[in-house]
Every structure is written in structure tokens, then in C-alpha cells.
Amino acid sequence: xxxxxxxxxxxxxxxxxxxxxxxxxxxxxxxxxxxxxxxxxxxxxxxxxxxxxxxxxxxxxxxxxxxxxxxxxxxxxxxxxxxxxxxxxxxxxxxxxxxxxxxxxxxxxxxxxxxxxxxxxxxxxxxxxxxxxxxxxxxxxxxxxxxxxxxxxxxxxxxxxxxxxxxxxxxxxxxxxxxxxxxxxxxxxxxxxxxxxxxxxxxxxxxxxxxxxxxxxxxxxxxxxxxxxxxxxxxxx
Ligand code: TMP
Numbered sequence: 001x002x003x004x005x006x007x008x009x010x011x012x013x014x015x016x017x018x019x020x021x022x023x024x025x026x027x028x029x030x031x032x033x034x035x036x037x038x039x040x041x042x043x044x045x046x047x048x049x050x051x052x053x054x055x056x057x058x059x060x061x062x063x064x065x066x067x068x069x070x071x072x073x074x075x076x077x078x079x080x081x082x083x084x085x086x087x088x089x090x091x092x093x094x095x096x097x098x099x100x101x102x103x104x105x106x107x108x109x110x111x112x113x114x115x116x117x118x119x120x121x122x123x124x125x126x127x128x129x130x131x132x133x134x135x136x137x138x139x140x141x142x143x144x145x146x147x148x149x150x151x152x153x154x155x156x157x158x159x160x161x162x163x164x165x166x167x168x169x170x171x172x173x174x175x176x177x178x179x180x181x182x183x184x185x186x187x188x189x190x191x192x193x194x195x196x197x198x199x200x201x202x203x204x205x206x207x208x209x210x211x212x213x214x215x216x217x218x219x220x221x222x223x224x225x226x227x228x229x230x231x232x233x234x235x236x237x
Contacts, residue, residue: 050195084181174200
């Protein structure tokens with residue numbers, strides 16, 4: 001399958017169409033941004049790591065009953081995916097307080113929740129991705145009630161499966177963001193990516209951050225952290 005026209009260039013990926021109207025090619029970049037694009041940089045090797053990590057995780061989720069956009073990896077940084085229209089929701093699941101949750105509610109980072117916390121943001125850079133609830137999403141016609149229920153169920157299942165997968169590798173899944181899309185027939189599937197750009201991953205022993213917070217917060221060792229999580233994921237158990 002060959003790339004044709006560049007359809008879209010985002011902060012971390014480019015999307016191309018192909019000869020098949022139902023299939024797209026995603027190409028992952030080493031570019032990194034934070035704070036809605038205000039901070040910009042490069043993380044050497046990130047594109048390839050995020051591509052391969054996302055594919056490994058999505059393939060595992062697919063085997064365990066979560067439908068995804070993944071078709072097949074084409075090369076180090078490119079993947080063939082099903083064409084979807086993205087549901088404009090950032091679906092966030094949190095197991096421990098961190099990031100914007102800690103800032104908004106005044107809770108120290110690292111406090112574990114009894115139950116996972118699921119939240120939606122409106123995927124809209126112009127508005128700074130504001131937090132919203134189901135009623136807001138319905139009022140804005142971002143999704144139907146049935147789609148919201150399915151997205152919620154998938155997100156919690158993804159959390160269970162990923163939490164276990166990372167725990168087996170000595171990593172705490174603190175929180176993550178996923179996005180869903182609709183296939184041409186309306187089927188909801190997991191889309192976008194799952195990577196250290198979109199998850200908080202802490203070493204279970206040392207609680208060292210092994211994700212994009214190293215870039216967001218200028219902690220150094222960014223490339224090394226991405227390499228380390230990829231290595232732990234690829235090593236057989
Ligand atoms: P937050 O605590 O900043 O709201 O982030 C929650 C999770 O979502 C965290 O794992 C990082 C991820 N995330 C993204 O994938 N994209 C974003 O633009 C933001 C702000 C967070």
C-alpha cells in the first residue's frame with residue numbers, strides 16, 4: 001500500500017490517503033509539543049517508538065475484544081489504519097492523581113484512586129481542550145448517548161488490560177488519553193495512538209517518570225525514558 005496525498009498534519013503525526021478509500025497511512029514524527037503547542041521540541045527516535053508501541057498495544061487490545069483502527073505496521077514509523085472520523089473527545093482514564101487532575105483539585109501527584117476516574121475533554125485546540133461531561137457532549141452533538149456508553153466501557157476495559165500489561169513489566173499506568181473513531185458504517189473503534197506521549201508511565205519501584213512528562217517538565221533523559229519503556233514492552237515475560 002502506497003501513500004498518496006497528505007490529508008492532515010498534526011503535532012505528532014501525518015496522515016496520508018491510499019488507493020483504498022477505506023485505508024489511511026499514519027506516519028509518526030519525532031516532533032513533540034506540550035501545553036497546546038506552546039512548547040516545541042524534538043524527541044529523537046520517538047516517532048518509531050510510538051508507532052511500534054502503539055501497534056503492539058493495539059494488537060493486544062484487539063485480541064482481547066477491543067476493536068481498533070490498526071491494520072498492519074508498514075515500516076519503523078508508518079502504519080496502515082482503517083479510515084475513521086474521529087469522535088472529538090479526548091477520553092482520559094486515571095488510576096493515580098497527576099497532571100491536570102492534581103492541579104485542578106489540589107491533590108498531590110501519586111495518590112491512588114479506589115476506582116478509575118474517567119473524564120472527557122472536548123478535542124478542540126482553539127478552546128484548549130476543555131473538560132466536559134456527558135450532558136455537554138450530548139448538547140454539542142459530539143456523540144450519541146449509546147456511543148458515549150460504549151466509549152466509556154471500552155476505555156475502562158482498555159485501562160484494565162493496559163494496567164495489567166504494564167504492571168507485569170514493572171510499570172505503573174498512572175493515566176492515559178485515548179481517542180475513538182467511527183468507521184464508514186458507524187462502528188466505534190479505538191484510533192489515534194497509545195504511547196509515552198499519551199500515557200503517564202512510572203517505574204513501579206522508583207516512581208521515576210518514563211513518559212512525556214520528562215519533556216513537558218524539562219526533567220531530562222527524555223529519549224532514554226522512551227527507549228526504556230519500549231524495551232520493557234518488547235521483552236518477553
Ligand atoms: P492531564 O493530566 O494533563 O490532563 O493528562 C492526562 C493524560 O492525557 C496524560 O496521560 C497525558 C495525556 N494527554 C495527551 O495525550 N494529550 C494532551 O494533549 C494532554 C494535555 C494530555
